[in-house]
Amino acid sequence: xxxxxxxxxxxxxxxxxxxxxxxxxxxxxxxxxxxxxxxxxxxxxxxxxxxxxxxxxxxxxxxxxxxxxxxxxxxxxxxxxxxxxxxxxxxxxxxxxxxxxxxxxxxxxxxxxxxxxxxxxxxxxxxxxxxxxxxxxxxxxxxxxxxxxxxxxxxxxxxxxxxxxxxxxxxxxxxxxxxxxxxxxxxxxxxxxxxxxxxxxxxxxxxxxxxxxxxxxxxxxxxxxxxxxxxxxxxxxxxxxxxxxxxxxxxxxxxxxxxxxxxxxxxxxxxxxxxxx
Amino acid sequence: xxxxxxxxxxxxxxxxxxxxxxxxxxxxxxxxxxxxxxxxxxxxxxxxxxxxxxxxxxxxxxxxxxxxxxxxxxxxxxxxxxxxxxxxxxxxxxxxxxxxxxxxxxxxxxxxxxxxxxxxxxxxxxxxxxxxxxxxxxxxxxxxxxxxxxxxxxxxxxxxxxxxxxxxxxxxxxxxxxxxxxxxxxxxxxxxxxxxxxxxxxxxxxxxxxxxxxxxxxxxxxxxxxxxxxxxxxxxxxxxxxxxxxxxxxxxxxxxxxxxx
Numbered sequence: 001x002x003x004x005x006x007x008x009x010x011x012x013x014x015x016x017x018x019x020x021x022x023x024x025x026x027x028x029x030x031x032x033x034x035x036x037x038x039x040x041x042x043x044x045x046x047x048x049x050x051x052x053x054x055x056x057x058x059x060x061x062x063x064x065x066x067x068x069x070x071x072x073x074x075x076x077x078x079x080x081x082x083x084x085x086x087x088x089x090x091x092x093x094x095x096x097x098x099x100x101x102x103x104x105x106x107x108x109x110x111x112x113x114x115x116x117x118x119x120x121x122x123x124x125x126x127x128x129x130x131x132x133x134x135x136x137x138x139x140x141x142x143x144x145x146x147x148x149x150x151x152x153x154x155x156x157x158x159x160x161x162x163x164x165x166x167x168x169x170x171x172x173x174x175x176x177x178x179x180x181x182x183x184x185x186x187x188x189x190x191x192x193x194x195x196x197x198x199x200x201x202x203x204x205x206x207x208x209x210x211x212x213x214x215x216x217x218x219x220x221x222x223x224x225x226x227x228x229x230x231x232x233x234x235x236x237x238x239x240x241x242x243x244x245x246x247x248x249x250x251x252x253x254x255x256x257x258x259x260x261x262x263x264x265x266x267x268x269x270x271x272x273x274x275x276x277x
Numbered sequence: 278x279x280x281x282x283x284x285x286x287x288x289x290x291x292x293x294x295x296x297x298x299x300x301x302x303x304x305x306x307x308x309x310x311x312x313x314x315x316x317x318x319x320x321x322x323x324x325x326x327x328x329x330x331x332x333x334x335x336x337x338x339x340x341x342x343x344x345x346x347x348x349x350x351x352x353x354x355x356x357x358x359x360x361x362x363x364x365x366x367x368x369x370x371x372x373x374x375x376x377x378x379x380x381x382x383x384x385x386x387x388x389x390x391x392x393x394x395x396x397x398x399x400x401x402x403x404x405x406x407x408x409x410x411x412x413x414x415x416x417x418x419x420x421x422x423x424x425x426x427x428x429x430x431x432x433x434x435x436x437x438x439x440x441x442x443x444x445x446x447x448x449x450x451x452x453x454x455x456x457x458x459x460x461x462x463x464x465x466x467x468x469x470x471x472x473x474x475x476x477x478x479x480x481x482x483x484x485x486x487x488x489x490x491x492x493x494x495x496x497x498x499x500x501x502x503x504x505x506x507x508x509x510x511x512x513x514x515x516x517x518x519x520x521x522x523x524x525x526x527x528x529x530x531x532x533x534x535x536x537x538x
Contacts, residue, residue, distance in 0.1 A: 125422070126466040142467050143422065143450040225451025225462070226427065232452070240454060243354050243429040 035257065042254050043247040050251040058229050059237040060255075066145060066233060067213035070152035074160040074209040077153075079202065082164035083194070089169075108158045115154055116222025123150070123223075147224035148231050152213035159212050160205035167201020168194070204267055211263045215256060315343030316510035318517050319365060321356045322348060323372035323500065324457065325396065325476055329533045330370070330521075336529075337520050344513045352455060353377075353431065360385055360505065367508035368517060370500060372396070373431040377501040387508070390501035393522050394535035397497055398435055399475040400488040401463045408469025413439070413490050415470065416447040424462045424471040427452040432459070435496040436472045442495040460485065474498070476534035499538065 016024075043050065050056065081104065088097040107115055123130040123141045134140050141147050175197060179189040195202070217235035224231040226240070238252035322330050327350045334346035349356070349366070353376035360366055361383040369386070370393070371377040377390045402410050408421050416423050425447060426433030433452065440447050450468065453459040459471040464484045478487035502521060504514045520526060527537060 120465060120467065124465060124467050140422070221454060221458075225424070226453065227449065227451050236454070240427050240429045243352075243427075245429075 038250060038254060038257065042250055046247065047251055047254075050248050051255060053248075055228060056237065056248075056252065059232050059234050062145070062148070062229065062232065063214055063234040066148040066152055067210050067216075069149045070156055070213040071160075071206050071210040073149065073153045074157050074213075075202065075206055078157055078160035078205065078209075079164055079195070081157075082161045082168060083190070085161070085165050086168040090173075104161050105158050107155050112155060112216065112218025112220075113222050114218075116151060116219035116224075119147075119151060119154060119219065119223040123147075142223060143225045143227065143231060145224075145230055148220055148233060151219040151223045152216045155216050155219055156209035156212040159208040160202075163205030163208060164198060164201050167198035167204075171197045207263055207267055211260055214259060314341050314513045314516055316513050317345045317347055318367045318510055318513045319347045319349065320368045320370065320517065321360060321364070321366045322350055322368075322370040323353045323356070324350045324455075325372055325474060326350070326370055326500070328480060329530050329535070332529050333521055333526055334517075336525055337517055340520075341513070341516065344510075344516075346517060354379075365507070366505055367510060367514040368502065368504055370502040370521070372498065372500055373434075374499050374501055376431070377503065380503070380505075385505050385507065386503045387506045387511070388503065390503035391522070392499040392538040393502045393526070394500045394530050395497050395538050396474045396476055396500065396535055398432070398439055398472050398493045399478050400470055400490060401460060401473045401478050401481070401485050402470045402488060403463055403466045404484055404486060406486055406488075407466070410470040410488065412488070413443055413445060413492055416440070416449075416472070417445050419448045421448075421469045422467070423447065423449045424451050424453055424459045424468040425449040426456055426459050426472070427454060430455055431498065432456040432472070432474060435498055438496040439472070439492050443492040474534070479534040497536075500535070 085097060085101060085104070088100070120127065120142065122128050123133075125131065125134050125140050125142065130141060141150065171194075175193055176189055179193045180186075184192070215235060216233070217239065220231070220233055221236055221239075226232045226236045232240075234252060234256055238249050238256065241252060242249035320330065320334070330348055330350075334348055338344060338346055351359075353372040356369065357371065357376045357379045360369055360380050369377070369380055371380075371390075374390075374392075377386075380386050381390065400410060400413070402408060408415075410421070415421060416425075425436050428434055428437050432455070436447075451462065453462065453471075456473050456477055460473050460477045460481060462468045463471045463473075464481060475487065475489075478485055502518055504511060504518060508514045521530075531537070
């Protein structure tokens, strides 16, 4: 935002009462100081050695692979869900819209460990779906990389759905209607008009989903377990390192935090429903 | 303050010894000294001691009405970290000498920590042993689903030692972050076997069966206990430690599956 722009805003809007400013400063410090502590305490001299360890490279590779796969799954499943949610709301089915939206948002407020427990009870070897799956197909999901991707998708999906739903709701729907009047099928309209229209929202949602998947810990360790190269992702490596090698844990935390901050800074205004540039 | 407490205690002691002169000396003695004790004893203890210490704290409070025992359970290394960071605690009971050593090194231990119980590893299998696990060699079988503790935590370090002593290379499917997490995977039937402590197998009840194995002797885990230097109630803290190490402590901890050192 340019200076003139800000000045223009000042003439239009009333600023917050002076008394609120110190509280806002405290709030910012509260969020920033833990990061500062991490930066101060970081073992800068040994950073290269620590992050160069094969075990770290292995878990970073696994994290990138699984979070990437989870993001793809979120896109494949999340866009249709977001689109259906908007359609429900458009059609006046507000009750349905509210109920489904609530379920979509549950993983956001659920302790991740609870999500892991729920997944285990569904897809575990003795789970609701897992037991027949193991018996009929001989497939068990826990303790596999697939389980990591499932756990990450479970916690990341709401971010994509919310971003895309916001973008869809804010988009000019008359373009869809125009395409339909011109004889385009629903599928064609969806592919060639709706999706390109909300592309920024999809990108924002996908990046957020990726960041969330990368940071996922509780559901992963509960549902997928922790085995180097198979299910031990970066957050789990950091947690275990904290038990006997705090320096390594700090270095790993630093790396994860860096990735998150880069992602969020790159997103900037995108998060607000794709309406901002 | 302290003087008045001692005075009250002494008066009560006189009263008690007067009333109970017919009782055998052995039971009168602890009751009598009890009344000289008061205040709060904050005990930081390893998570595996939860059930036993809750029982012992209640018994101790009954015996010493002036004392309140506050318990804080957690992973030993996390507790040690809290203590060295200045958390207010009077007594620390750790699940391994290594975690206790960090507290000693930080100068927070009053005196030498003493081992009060030991724990041993045992194979835990789900009820009915669906995987047909018989011994430690089954942990090397790729086709079985196995949970072990990560080597970074005490039960994992002990497991590594056991396998090294037995000359076996295990094929785990997951390395859990603590012993309870490994046990949970057994309880849910998600793994065929896990290596946990004997006390955990006992605590899990009917859901879990334990299989003892000879190699466990090679990695006996010591639990040390110590009073902390910052304790404002050293007498009560020492009394609690003595109580844990005494007859009643042996009884309760023994029932939970711990062995005498």
